[in-house]
Amino acid sequence: MNVSLFIPCFVDQMSPQVGLAVARVLERLGHTCEFRSGQTCCGQPSFNSGYWDEARAVAIRAISVFAGAEVVVGPSGSCVAMMRVFYPQLLKDTPHETAALDLASRTFEFGEFLVKQLGVTDVGARFPYRVTYHDGCHGLRELRVKDEPRQLLEAVRDITLVECDEPESCCGFGGLFSVKFPMISTAMAEVKGGSLARTDCDFIVSSDPSCQLQLDGWLSRNRKKPRTIHLAEVLAGFDA
Amino acid sequence: MSTKAPTTLTNASPMVFEAKLPYLAKKKFLHDAAEHVRDTGHREFVQKALGGYYKSRDVQKSRFHDWESARDAASLAKWSAVNRLDELLPRFEANFTANGGQLHWARDAEEARTIILQLVHKAKAKAIIKSKCMTSEEIHLNAALEKDGYGVVESDLGEFIQQLRGEPPYHFVFPCMHVRREEISDLFGKFLGTAPTNSPEELTMIARRHMRQLYVDADVGITGANFLVAETGQISITENEGNARLTAALPRVHISLSGIEKVIEHLDDLAVLLPMLATAGAGQQMTCYNTLYSGPRREGECDGPEEMHLVLLDNSRTAILADPEQRDSLHCIRCGACLNVCPIFKNVGGFTYGTTYQGPIGSVITPHLRGLADWNHLSGASSLCGACTDACPVRIDIHHHLLRNRRNAAQTSPSLLETIGHRLFVIVASRPWLFALGGWLFRRTLGLLKVMRLPLLRDWLATRDLPPAPRQSFRAEWAKIRKTTDSPLSK
Amino acid sequence: MERDQGLKASVRKAVQGMSARDTIMARVCEALRLPAPMPHMKSHALELSAGLNADGKSSGLTILPLEAATPWLPDGGDTPEEQLALLIDNLEKLRASVYQVPNATVAAEIILRLASERDWKQVAYHGHALVEQLLAGLPCATYRVDSGLETDTFNKATLESCDAGITACEAIVSQTGSILVSSSTCGGRSLSILPHVHIVVATHAQIVATLGDALHEAKARHNGRMPSMLSFITGPSRTGDIERILVLGAHGPKELILILLPDTGP
Numbered sequence: 001m002n003v004s005l006f007i008p009c010f011v012d013q014m015s016p017q018v019g020l021a022v023a024r025v026l027e028r029l030g031h032t033c034e035f036r037s038g039q040t041c042c043g044q045p046s047f048n049s050g051y052w053d054e055a056r057a058v059a060i061r062a063i064s065v066f067a068g069a070e071v072v073v074g075p076s077g078s079c080v081a082m083m084r085v086f087y088p089q090l091l092k093d094t095p096h097e098t099a100a101l102d103l104a105s106r107t108f109e110f111g112e113f114l115v116k117q118l119g120v121t122d123v124g125a126r127f128p129y130r131v132t133y134h135d136g137c138h139g140l141r142e143l144r145v146k147d148e149p150r151q152l153l154e155a156v157r158d159i160t161l162v163e164c165d166e167p168e169s170c171c172g173f174g175g176l177f178s179v180k181f182p183m184i185s186t187a188m189a190e191v192k193g194g195s196l197a198r199t200d201c202d203f204i205v206s207s208d209p210s211c212q213l214q215l216d217g218w219l220s221r222n223r224k225k226p227r228t229i230h231l232a233e234v235l236a237g238f239d240a
Numbered sequence: 241m242s243t244k245a246p247t248t249l250t251n252a253s254p255m256v257f258e259a260k261l262p263y264l265a266k267k268k269f270l271h272d273a274a275e276h277v278r279d280t281g282h283r284e285f286v287q288k289a290l291g292g293y294y295k296s297r298d299v300q301k302s303r304f305h306d307w308e309s310a311r312d313a314a315s316l317a318k319w320s321a322v323n324r325l326d327e328l329l330p331r332f333e334a335n336f337t338a339n340g341g342q343l344h345w346a347r348d349a350e351e352a353r354t355i356i357l358q359l360v361h362k363a364k365a366k367a368i369i370k371s372k373c374m375t376s377e378e379i380h381l382n383a384a385l386e387k388d389g390y391g392v393v394e395s396d397l398g399e400f401i402q403q404l405r406g407e408p409p410y411h412f413v414f415p416c417m418h419v420r421r422e423e424i425s426d427l428f429g430k431f432l433g434t435a436p437t438n439s440p441e442e443l444t445m446i447a448r449r450h451m452r453q454l455y456v457d458a459d460v461g462i463t464g465a466n467f468l469v470a471e472t473g474q475i476s477i478t479e480n481e482g483n484a485r486l487t488a489a490l491p492r493v494h495i496s497l498s499g500i501e502k503v504i505e506h507l508d509d510l511a512v513l514l515p516m517l518a519t520a521g522a523g524q525q526m527t528c529y530n531t532l533y534s535g536p537r538r539e540g541e542c543d544g545p546e547e548m549h550l551v552l553l554d555n556s557r558t559a560i561l562a563d564p565e566q567r568d569s570l571h572c573i574r575c576g577a578c579l580n581v582c583p584i585f586k587n588v589g590g591f592t593y594g595t596t597y598q599g600p601i602g603s604v605i606t607p608h609l610r611g612l613a614d615w616n617h618l619s620g621a622s623s624l625c626g627a628c629t630d631a632c633p634v635r636i637d638i639h640h641h642l643l644r645n646r647r648n649a650a651q652t653s654p655s656l657l658e659t660i661g662h663r664l665f666v667i668v669a670s671r672p673w674l675f676a677l678g679g680w681l682f683r684r685t686l687g688l689l690k691v692m693r694l695p696l697l698r699d700w701l702a703t704r705d706l707p708p709a710p711r712q713s714f715r716a717e718w719a720k721i722r723k724t725t726d727s728p729l730s731k
Numbered sequence: 732m733e734r735d736q737g738l739k740a741s742v743r744k745a746v747q748g749m750s751a752r753d754t755i756m757a758r759v760c761e762a763l764r765l766p767a768p769m770p771h772m773k774s775h776a777l778e779l780s781a782g783l784n785a786d787g788k789s790s791g792l793t794i795l796p797l798e799a800a801t802p803w804l805p806d807g808g809d810t811p812e813e814q815l816a817l818l819i820d821n822l823e824k825l826r827a828s829v830y831q832v833p834n835a836t837v838a839a840e841i842i843l844r845l846a847s848e849r850d851w852k853q854v855a856y857h858g859h860a861l862v863e864q865l866l867a868g869l870p871c872a873t874y875r876v877d878s879g880l881e882t883d884t885f886n887k888a889t890l891e892s893c894d895a896g897i898t899a900c901e902a903i904v905s906q907t908g909s910i911l912v913s914s915s916t917c918g919g920r921s922l923s924i925l926p927h928v929h930i931v932v933a934t935h936a937q938i939v940a941t942l943g944d945a946l947h948e949a950k951a952r953h954n955g956r957m958p959s960m961l962s963f964i965t966g967p968s969r970t971g972d973i974e975r976i977l978v979l980g981a982h983g984p985k986e987l988i989l990i991l992l993p994d995t996g997p
Contacts (some may be wrong), residue, residue, distance in 0.1 A: 016714035050646030141626035174623025217704030259758020398972035489920035511943035562762035
């Protein structure tokens with residue numbers, strides 16, 4: 001397949017290695033990747049703040065950027081949810097509704113794409129560390145992705161996968177919520193970060209770079225051992 | 241034994257937990273939230289209390305052959321009732337009055353309070369006993385009764401404790417979940433003169449003994465209602481303690497208060513709704529007492545109230561009804577499941593919301609009940625994790641309604657600063673070259689920006705670190721790789 | 732849009748002089764002119780509710796009748812043996828006591844033993860064949876709550892001072908371990924809730940599988956004239972209000988005892 005990479009705005013600017021890891025894994029599996037440089041942002045910050053006219057403008061643009069792509073894959077549960085679940089709602093009863101629904105049918109989150117679309121759980125990766133998985137809320141509840149990342153991790157050589165006591169509890173990022181209600185956001189990071197750190201893991205695997213930003217921010221400030229790593233980065237660590 | 245004792249000894253009125261003026265609600269929320277999250281002991285205590293609930297809830301859910309389909313059945317039962325209120329309210333009215341019940345309609349809180357005060361006055365009430373009723377909290381009924389010189393005793397153990405503390409309920413199913421047993425022991429010592437004890441059993445027995453004579457002496461009993469059954473004209477009340485049963489059995493006059501949205505069409509809808517209410521709300525198979533009342537005592541029955549009154553309350557429910565997008569928030573059966581799973585609720589506590597209905601469903605409906613402009617911050621104070629929507633037994637689209645409230649607020653009372661910010665972002669996001677340039681500038685100056693303590697950035701940095709900026713963006717790296725080689729990245 | 736606003740204005744004007752009932756009903760009717768979408772559902776319910784019109788009004792098909800939803804609910808037991816086993820299990824979990832006895836004599840012995848062991852002074856009951864046969868030989872006083880229906884001798888204070896109350900019941904639900912009582916057939920409202928111990932005497936024939944069955948039967952039994960109170964009692968009274976710790980006997984009976992007799996003859 002020719003996969004059109006959907007690189008969220010802050011992955012582009014702040015964690016490019018995640019995007020590169022996605023491409024590495026897909027190419028290793030024999031697919032080609034393209035990056036349409038016209039893409040910028042999915043519009044989620046405006047959408048979540050209630051400024052839907054502004055979000056709509058960004059959405060319409062994003063849809064046209066990905067027009068004609070065979071399949072669109074992104075390493076972020078929240079951004080993929082924005083495109084797949086919320087674009088059709090945002091553009092309901094507008095001339096762009098059909099295009100939004102069409103794009104939604106071809107857009108996937110990275111882990112879900114590997115397992116459900118490509119039928120692959122073993123990508124030949126090796127990652128000799130103790131890890132736990134953090135379920136990002138958009139991926140979990142909007143896209144219903146829960147088992148797929150775990151199946152992929154279980155197939156990684158030399159990995160030890162453990163569950164924390166609250167895998168489904170929110171990290172507290174929530175986009176602008178993290179700075180509009182910082183005290184609540186931090187309390188949530190404390191609860192989730194604490195739970196994840198108690199597994200005594202080396203790495204916390206996530207499918208959502210925005211969760212990573214929040215968790216790493218708290219873990220680092222509070223001098224906890226683990227750091228986050230994106231699922232794609234784990235899977236891109238190939239065996240020999 | 242006087243029923244006035246518990247309430248007149250406290251000075252607090254329900255309004256103490258609410259902001260002095262509506263437009264101050266947001267400021268109070270932010271202040272209270274900040275204070276509350278610092279109280280880690282309290283947060284841990286509440287979290288521990290909920291831990292047992294999660295386990296028992298999961299056990300009960302697994303007894304359902306298909307919990308998800310049962311949720312469909314429950315949501316359909318409420319959807320079909322709420323969307324036919326025009327037909328079902330009159331049907332309920334006809335059947336309830338045929339049973340001998342007296343129905344009263346109240347457009348708003350004030351009218352409901354007036355009706356109840358008149359009924360209490362007409363009954364020449366000397367003692368009033370009450371069972372748990374969130375709608376009565378909504379209309380501040382107790383304060384109105386006390387102002388008129390009537391002592392009201394809350395018979396539900398948790399509500400009784402809250403009444404003595406001068407606090408409203410912390411959670412609509414577990415009113416005193418934040419209170420430790422030592423505090424309850426001190427409270428009972430102060431108001432009831434009992435010896436200190438560390439045993440929940442003994443504390444419960446103290447309340448039991450205190451209440452018994454009050455039930456016998458009361459001439460008016462006030463309850464709420466969980467469901468109004470249109471088919472038979474019965475009201476259904478769910479409880480564990482038996483205090484509502486006693487409140488509706490012994491006093492001469494029974495007054496029930498309910499929102500108009502509690503109607504269900506068929507009696508057998510309860511066969512689905514009652515077990516689900518118990519499971520989602522308390523992790524129980526079935527709540528201890530589920531009771532249907534048709535009206536006052538019938539001929540041939542040896543006891544029971546001589547009069548039964550039901551006050552049906554609108555108080556802006558018809559405004560929510562008129563919004564087809566959010567009409568399903570009226571399906572709420574007040575189980576409290578959404579509160580139990582909400583990380584916001586668990587971290588800020590029930591009082592921070594500053595209004596009767598807390599948690600996710602409270603954040604959805606409060607702007608409708610009390611004004612969007614003043615209360616939209618409740619919809620904003622959420623990461624939209626969606627745990628509430630997953631937990632709701634009647635499938636209310638809770639977290640998406642919070643999004644919709646935000647949209648409605650942005651449309652009716654937009655913030656100038658935010659509008660400019662989002663419009664600027666559209667301009668940048670529509671121009672990849674400008675986006676790339678903006679990103680490059682941000683990465684280059686991140687160190688400086690951190691030091692400058694810009695708003696938003698400084699709110700983040702107060703409690704969390706930010707990673708160092710990478711040298712190159714993804715698009716730059718990609719362009720570089722693609723220019724030098726066409727071969728796959730894996731090499 | 733304009734027509735809607737005009738309509739709203741005329742409704743608003745009309746309600747100013749109207750009663751609260753008429754105002755609220757007018758608001759309800761006005762609000763429901765716009766249909767709300769059906770809830771988002773999984774496949775089972777969707778198939779069965781396919782008969783609904785788009786505007787949500789029933790097309791004649793009762794919206795998801797209980798029979799459709801019953802397979803998704805917890806088990807009630809398919810045979811009398813299964814139902815009994817499930818019932819006993821549920822009652823045990825609820826910390827209610829259950830005695831299966833061969834006849835009324837043994838049942839009366841149990842009550843006698845309880846009354847002696849616990850030094851009961853007075854036991855309340857109502858007029859019912861099953862109940863009255865249990866009172867044989869009781870050492871303490873008894874108080875019948877429904878003896879003077881003409882002269883209304885029900886006395887709250889007397890009932891409050893009783894140590895136990897004995898009632899019949901309308902049905903027993905194996906699905907939940909619930910006992911259905913009513914104000915017309917089980918001695919009024921207070922007898923089954925005020926005394927510290929509640930003893931229920933019933934026969935195996937009264938066991939039904941599910942809450943739905945019990946409600947269905949209650950409707951048929953009372954034939955349009957429902958008792959003023961019907962109550963499903965599921966275990967002794969309880970509360971978790973203090974630190975979420977379970978305590979029995981909050982306000983209602985601290986102890987619930989079920990005595991099961993064989994089915995009475997035809």
